[in-house]
Amino acid sequence: MSHSLITPRTLQGFRDHLPQTMLVRERLMETARGVFRSYGFSPIDTPALEYAEILTGKGSEETDRQMFRFKHGDRDVAMRFDLTVPLARFTAQHLAVVGTPFKRYHIAPVWRGERPQRGRYREFVQCDFDTIGTESNAADIETMLVIHDLLVALGFERFTIRVNNRLILNGVLSQLGLLDQSVGVLRALDKLAKTSVDEVVAEMVKQVGATEAQARQVLELANPQITLDQLQTMLAGNETGQQGIRNLRELFRTAELVGIPSERLALDVSIARGLDYYTGTIYETFLTDLPTIGSICSGGRYDNLAGLYTRERLPGVGASLGLDRLLGAMEVLNLLGPVTTPAPVLVTQFDAERLGEYMRIARTLRASGINVEVYPDAKKLGKQLQYADRKGFRLALIAGSDEFGKGVWQVKNLSSGEATLVAETDLVTAIQSQLV
Amino acid sequence: MSHSLITPRTLQGFRDHLPQTMLVRERLMETARGVFRSYGFSPIDTPALEYAEILTGKGSEETDRQMFRFKHGDRDVAMRFDLTVPLARFTAQHLAVVGTPFKRYHIAPVWRGERPQRGRYREFVQCDFDTIGTESNAADIETMLVIHDLLVALGFERFTIRVNNRLILNGVLSQLGLLDQSVGVLRALDKLAKTSVDEVVAEMVKQVGATEAQARQVLELANPQITLDQLQTMLAGNETGQQGIRNLRELFRTAELVGIPSERLALDVSIARGLDYYTGTIYETFLTDLPTIGSICSGGRYDNLAGLYTRERLPGVGASLGLDRLLGAMEVLNLLGPVTTPAPVLVTQFDAERLGEYMRIARTLRASGINVEVYPDAKKLGKQLQYADRKGFRLALIAGSDEFGKGVWQVKNLSSGEATLVAETDLVTAIQSQLV
Numbered sequence: 001m002s003h004s005l006i007t008p009r010t011l012q013g014f015r016d017h018l019p020q021t022m023l024v025r026e027r028l029m030e031t032a033r034g035v036f037r038s039y040g041f042s043p044i045d046t047p048a049l050e051y052a053e054i055l056t057g058k059g060s061e062e063t064d065r066q067m068f069r070f071k072h073g074d075r076d077v078a079m080r081f082d083l084t085v086p087l088a089r090f091t092a093q094h095l096a097v098v099g100t101p102f103k104r105y106h107i108a109p110v111w112r113g114e115r116p117q118r119g120r121y122r123e124f125v126q127c128d129f130d131t132i133g134t135e136s137n138a139a140d141i142e143t144m145l146v147i148h149d150l151l152v153a154l155g156f157e158r159f160t161i162r163v164n165n166r167l168i169l170n171g172v173l174s175q176l177g178l179l180d181q182s183v184g185v186l187r188a189l190d191k192l193a194k195t196s197v198d199e200v201v202a203e204m205v206k207q208v209g210a211t212e213a214q215a216r217q218v219l220e221l222a223n224p225q226i227t228l229d230q231l232q233t234m235l236a237g238n239e240t241g242q243q244g245i246r247n248l249r250e251l252f253r254t255a256e257l258v259g260i261p262s263e264r265l266a267l268d269v270s271i272a273r274g275l276d277y278y279t280g281t282i283y284e285t286f287l288t289d290l291p292t293i294g295s296i297c298s299g300g301r302y303d304n305l306a307g308l309y310t311r312e313r314l315p316g317v318g319a320s321l322g323l324d325r326l327l328g329a330m331e332v333l334n335l336l337g338p339v340t341t342p343a344p345v346l347v348t349q350f351d352a353e354r355l356g357e358y359m360r361i362a363r364t365l366r367a368s369g370i371n372v373e374v375y376p377d378a379k380k381l382g383k384q385l386q387y388a389d390r391k392g393f394r395l396a397l398i399a400g401s402d403e404f405g406k407g408v409w410q411v412k413n414l415s416s417g418e419a420t421l422v423a424e425t426d427l428v429t430a431i432q433s434q435l436v
Numbered sequence: 437m438s439h440s441l442i443t444p445r446t447l448q449g450f451r452d453h454l455p456q457t458m459l460v461r462e463r464l465m466e467t468a469r470g471v472f473r474s475y476g477f478s479p480i481d482t483p484a485l486e487y488a489e490i491l492t493g494k495g496s497e498e499t500d501r502q503m504f505r506f507k508h509g510d511r512d513v514a515m516r517f518d519l520t521v522p523l524a525r526f527t528a529q530h531l532a533v534v535g536t537p538f539k540r541y542h543i544a545p546v547w548r549g550e551r552p553q554r555g556r557y558r559e560f561v562q563c564d565f566d567t568i569g570t571e572s573n574a575a576d577i578e579t580m581l582v583i584h585d586l587l588v589a590l591g592f593e594r595f596t597i598r599v600n601n602r603l604i605l606n607g608v609l610s611q612l613g614l615l616d617q618s619v620g621v622l623r624a625l626d627k628l629a630k631t632s633v634d635e636v637v638a639e640m641v642k643q644v645g646a647t648e649a650q651a652r653q654v655l656e657l658a659n660p661q662i663t664l665d666q667l668q669t670m671l672a673g674n675e676t677g678q679q680g681i682r683n684l685r686e687l688f689r690t691a692e693l694v695g696i697p698s699e700r701l702a703l704d705v706s707i708a709r710g711l712d713y714y715t716g717t718i719y720e721t722f723l724t725d726l727p728t729i730g731s732i733c734s735g736g737r738y739d740n741l742a743g744l745y746t747r748e749r750l751p752g753v754g755a756s757l758g759l760d761r762l763l764g765a766m767e768v769l770n771l772l773g774p775v776t777t778p779a780p781v782l783v784t785q786f787d788a789e790r791l792g793e794y795m796r797i798a799r800t801l802r803a804s805g806i807n808v809e810v811y812p813d814a815k816k817l818g819k820q821l822q823y824a825d826r827k828g829f830r831l832a833l834i835a836g837s838d839e840f841g842k843g844v845w846q847v848k849n850l851s852s853g854e855a856t857l858v859a860e861t862d863l864v865t866a867i868q869s870q871l872v
Contacts, residue, residue: 009529011486016530038779040779040809046446047451048545051447138795141791254792342478371476
């Protein structure tokens with residue numbers, strides 16, 4: 001074979017997931033599924049490819065440009081760039097079957113053609129969950145509880161879910177007579193992290209036509225120390241604002257009642273991100289030990305999910321976990337081990353003639369829930385143990401004619417190097433105790 | 437909002453997965469992952485999009501035509517149509533990191549632009565597992581064991597794994613001096629299911645240039661009653677053939693030793709499918725109660741996985757589970773229930789003021805591993821119970837001021853209609869006993 005080789009490579013912005021990361025990704029996804037299901041959310045899946053008109057319907061020019069879009073035959077098709085548009089299309093299409101309230105989760109890859117940057121990829125997995133067809137604040141509260149339980153189940157203890165409610169901002173803007181300029185106000189407010197208060201005020205005056213006094217009142221919202229009591233006074237007589245405050249009060253009260261540690265939940269009236277899309281509660285979630293990566297689980301309440309596809313009004317609330325961003329955080333926080341095998345035990349092949357015996361003992365261990373690999377070749381034992389070390393196995397089983405004659409197995413602990421002889425009848429117990 | 441609506445629909449050959457099917461699909465995938473891991477196979481993932489040259493490298497004209505292929509910028513890209521070509525590219529690219537033996541599984545969607553037929557889709561999930569970098573028959577035997585354990589874990593009892601070995605056919609052909617014509621012989625042999633013995637003989641004579649006696653000898657292989665002993669005699673003195681027989685003997689002997697029921701494993705020398713790709717053991721798996729859907733798990737041994745991308749020779753063995761085909765079979769065999777909720781318990785909202793209490797009890801139950809949904813609105817109880825019935829919940833919890841006053845919960849069994857009052861301290865136990 002002297003043909004020329006094709007260089008094995010992936011497209012720019014795409015990547016392979018090797019066992020070490022993939023074992024963790026699968027664990028994260030399984031954990032997320034378990035938490036979603038424990039609250040009665042059901043899984044759905046939708047096609048990777050859709051009619052482009054479905055996907056562009058809602059998109060801004062930016063998402064349009066980001067799509068992997070092409071002709072298939074005479075059809076204009078595109079790969080999904082998020083899980084929200086497919087959810088809207090799905091719900092409109094299957095509403096009669098799924099009914100409401102409809103609680104779904106969806107864990108799947110999405111594709112964006114944007115210029116890839118460090119840590120940003122053109123293919124990444126989203127984990128979304130939503131409750132559709134109810135305006136009840138109970139669903140908003142539950143969304144916060146799911147985010148909380150999700151992070152705890154994923155192994156995080158130090159994090160804060162920051163909540164806001166769009167109605168509070170609406171109330172302030174309506175009191176100031178600026179409700180019609182809310183998009184411009186939000187755009188200015190959103191720059192606060194990057195620039196000074198005075199510049200934000202100047203922008204509100206110039207772009208939105210607010211007075212300086214109005215602008216400074218809007219900016220009071222961005223004060224991280226502000227309380228619901230203060231807001232209640234600020235917004236006295238404004239029913240929209242008071243409704244937002246009541247909903248957040250119920251959320252905090254319920255959180256306390258069900259035992260959510262208070263440091264994991266905070267009011268943050270400055271969350272402006274997504275405020276032009278969301279209409280009620282808004283969530284962002286930050287890791288205390290790694291705030292710089294930004295929110296790892298965000299979401300909110302919206303008035304009408306699928307207005308492009310159905311005249312049925314579908315209010316809902318939900319959030320999205322950034323799986324790959326979280327994985328990046330776990331890498332930085334050193335929460336990932338070096339293990340590249342899902343099996344802790346390697347049965348070595350000391351004597352090729354005994355293959356059946358090695359396979360039999362492996363099955364016995366598997367029947368007790370212990371994952372076991374049998375080394376495929378009867379290579380030198382040193383080679384096999386080297387493989388075990390490299391892969392991160394914890395125990396190796398070794399048996400030759402001596403051991404078979406006595407009905408025992410040699411159990412070698414690969415971190416301590418210690419080897420013990422164990423009678424076959426005691427093997428499951430002995431291994432389980434070493435794996436604890 | 438009087439804008440015109442976009443019709444919500446999926447592309448031809450694509451489909452949504454609703455909760456009822458998706459709950460089962462997820463269970464199947466989780467089960468498969470569990471079995472793969474229990475043998476030490478590790479997960480990997482590769483991009484949905486690859487350079488078209490990578491994917492076409494190995495393809496026949498047919499797979500080329502079937503690809504979703506398009507230009508992205510100036511790059512010629514395509515969506516993967518199987519998991520084997522990406523595995524070959526992956527292994528060539530990451531060989532230094534993953535090392536050998538490399539045992540991987542990959543559960544992911546693939547896309548084919550072929551004309552969709554009944555029960556065939558343009559997007560479907562494949563579950564592949566392979567052991568790469570060893571020629572040891574131990575890996576072939578293990579592949580059979582994994583297929584077996586996979587089907588048992590998925591809930592099947594009545595099935596047969598049919599095994600063959602390409603070396604046997606090679607031996608027969610070399611004895612007859614037909615080795616160079618093996619592709620033509622296989623093509624003729626493969627038609628046996630659809631046509632008569634005489635016509636196959638005629639084709640071998642005409643297309644391959646075999647004598648009629650030679651053709652009839654090849655066809656003896658297709659006799660379903662043939663034994664390894666008979667083959668050993670037929671192939672006396674032919675080392676290639678004897679090697680194939682020895683490998684199959686070791687496979688059957690090991691299966692018996694580790695306790696695989698004999699009716700689940702059968703020699704079938706007539707398996708010709710894939711014989712021009714595989715070089716050693718070959719597997720096909722049929723459900724006893726639904727043989728017509730064809731093999732649901734197939735695979736085999738190959739000499740060199742990634743010759744297009746690396747000069748390193750990579751022998752391997754593996755198989756692929758047809759997840760969606762299996763799901764179709766389970767539908768036909770009535771193995772799927774009507775449940776569309778992953779939670780068996782619904783906490784109703786009798787009194788909106790008590791939301792915190794409903795959420796607290798739900799968390800208590802979740803902490804004991806019971807999946808619980810809280811109905812989001814304090815609608816009429818009848819409406820909430822109707823929802824519970826439709827979704828397939830098994831128990832509903834109800835509590836108003838009476839119950840709260842007494843510290844009890846009403847537990848309503850939704851199949852029997854029976855309601856009992858249970859003290860909160862006994863609730864977990866009472867619910868667990870009703871859910872058994």
